[in-house]
Amino acid sequence: MMFSKESIPFAPSLIESMRSLGYSFESAIADIVDNSISANANKIDIKVSLGNKPYVIIFDNGCGMNKSELEEAMRYGSKNPLEKRAETDLGRFGLGLKSASLSQCRKLIVVSKKDGQISCYSWDLDYIIKNASWSMIGYTNQEVKLFPEIEMFNDVETGTYVLLEQFDRIEESTNDLHKTLTNKIDSMINHLSLVFHRFLERKVEISVNNKKIDGRDPFLSYHKGTQIKRSQNVNINGFNIVVKPYILPHLNKLTLKDIEKVGSKESLRNEQGFYIYRNERLIIWGTWFRLERKDELSKLARVMVDIPSDLDYMWNIDIKKSSANLPDIIKRNLYNCVIEAVGGSEAVHTYRGRKTKSTDINHIWERIEVRDNCYEYRVNRDIPQLKILEASLNLKQIKYLNEVITQLEEGFPITSLYVDVAKGKVVEQSAEDEERIEELYTQVKEQVEYAKENGMDYKVIAKAFISTEPYCNYNNIINKIKGVYEIE
Ligand SMILES: Nc1ncnc2c1ncn2[C@@H]1O[C@H](COP(=O)(O)OP(=O)(O)OP(=O)(O)O)[C@@H](O)[C@H]1O
Ligand SMILES: [Mg+2]
Known part of the structure; x- marks a missing residue:
């Protein structure tokens, strides 16, 4: 008979693994700010304190949570990703608050104010390890009063305060928490000003240590030259x-x-x-x-x-x-x-009368101006893959090869391509997967080896390959070829 047996995750290991999702400091803070924006906050205060016990606070004047809502919010997987969300909700997984915070530090404390009540819970990695269970720590209002800068709540009816403490990851990786956090403040400001620029331009104010940050509009849409x-x-x-x-x-x-x-x-x-x-x-x-x-x-x-x-x-x-x-x-x-x-x-x-064609890449197809403003597309006969092929052929074969290429150029289906592109029906053909990239690398290597064996200047050829399509599109290939053939 089939039967069911509940298997509860082991809290200390699962939480530890969840710390390694790959958040950077700035993306972790942005994830917490997402929640504030989803909670309709229009003022978000980030405080970074580098004192004896460094901490980061993200405080917002959003809708806040009552005790049971906060308990739910603290739960890993508090919402199902498949659930339909409000149009303005930036969340999806029911994980961000916990996973982003604890990716950076060992202790997350959340205090929230709603309906005149203050509630507070914390996830503390050492407490979880000690108890070997999914236990949070709850705090009384008396205890909450001792948290740093908690008086920010005095000015708001509703809001949420997220406190991060014990930045063990940063400390371990750099040995100089103070200096690293100082640097991270700048990259955090840069990141927030870009990813939230549309909110910052309109209704939301974000400040870091009391200094308002400006939205960074990547389109320069205010500029009259745009x-x-x-x-x-x-x-x-x-x-x-x-x-x-x-x-x-x-x-x-x-x-x-x-x-x-x-x-x-x-x-x-x-x-x-x-x-x-x-x-x-x-x-x-x-x-x-x-x-x-x-x-x-x-x-x-x-x-x-x-x-x-x-x-x-x-x-x-x-x-x-x-x-x-x-x-x-x-x-x-x-x-x-x-x-x-x-x-x-x-x-x-x-x-501006500049040459429009970039000179550092060998394109397989060249756009050639035949008359004023009239162009022809031709296969670039100087690409190294053709040179190698030609080197392996006799004169008669080279003649045939050239005839075929000319026919390919002349038979190019310009009109139907034009129509398909206009309709958005052209399927992208470039390599995305590693297998294909590996294959391309093997191709270059084989061809350069051929050049070497046949007394050609293989270094020059290797160099030509890494600036030629399609190989030049992959840093992996470029770096490997540079390494193997010792070229700059
Ligand atoms: N600052 C806040 N103000 C009000 N409610 C909040 C705040 N932060 C979190 N919450 C509540 O807690 C829930 C859980 O937050 P969490 O970031 O863990 O997940 P999420 O935002 O739902 O999804 P995601 O994992 O994609 O971020 C939110 O859905 C929201 O209801
Ligand atoms: Mg979230």
Whole structure:
């Protein structure tokens, strides 16, 4: 007979493992701030104290919790990820408060005020280990009064106070808690000002040690040189995704302050691409998901993408809310917008009379201007993979190879590609998985070895490979080849 036997997780080990989800300090704090925003707070005070016993407090004037609500909130898995949430709720897993806090420290204390009552519970790793059970510590109002800066509650009717103490992880990894926490304050401010910029621009005030932080608008939409492209709606399973491309103004139209706003000159190059928001909170940014190359051509383009949390199930959002995989159907739909955005970005460069083609990458297809503003696409015959192939062929075979390539160029189905791209029907073909990357690496290696065996200048060839498509798209391949053939 089948029977049922309850198997309760062993608290000390499970909680210890949950600490290793991979939160950074700033992403942990952002996860706690998510809760404050979901609780409708419009004022969030973060206090970092570096004294004898360093602590971090996240205090908000949100809706607060009564005793039983707080008990529920403290429970691991307090809400089911499949449950439908309010449109403004940034939560999903019922884990963030606990897992984010305890990823950084050994003790989490939450005090909340609602209906004139103050309630307080704590998860303390040492207490859990001692009791070998899922036991929280509860505190009386008398005891709560002794917590640092608890008087912040005097000014609010409702609100929540999250206190983090005993930063063992940071201490272990750097041996200098004080210095590390000091540095982390800056990166935390940077992170919060970006991921919550849309809240900061409107209704929410976040301050760190009493200093208000400004929202960092990655689109510089206030700048009159920024081109805001037509926004488009993409309907996925009945829900609307809004896509809005921005072309940032040319670098030398930007003041130092503007550049600071987008991060740095470096970030202008590296953080182009999609900015994906879930309920207005930035989740992933600065990537084209391999739809477009990160090169000079598109460096000023950034595309705002708003996805409602109803579509969470489609994009494998992780507990930290810091990564997610967009499904192909959404990527395909974003493709149109990339073309529009990149097209505009290119225009900004051309207008300045600059060469639009980036010179440091060998593209397999070259765009060649045949007459004024008229282009032809041709296979680049200088790519190293063709050179190696030619080296292995006799003259007659080389002639045939060239004939075939010319026919491929002439037979290129421009019209149908154009129509398909416009309809968002072009399937992305670049390699995503490790197996394919490994395969590509083996290809380069084999070809360079061939060059070496046949007395060709293999170092020059290896160098050419790592700046040629598709190999140049993978840092892994580039680094391995550089290592193996000792090239710069
Ligand atoms: N600052 C707060 N104010 C009011 N309620 C809160 C606050 N922080 C947490 N809660 C309550 O506690 C619950 C649990 O929070 P927790 O962060 O652990 O999970 P979540 O936000 O539901 O989901 P996720 O794991 O995705 O963050 C929340 O759903 C909310 O009801
Ligand atoms: Mg949460």
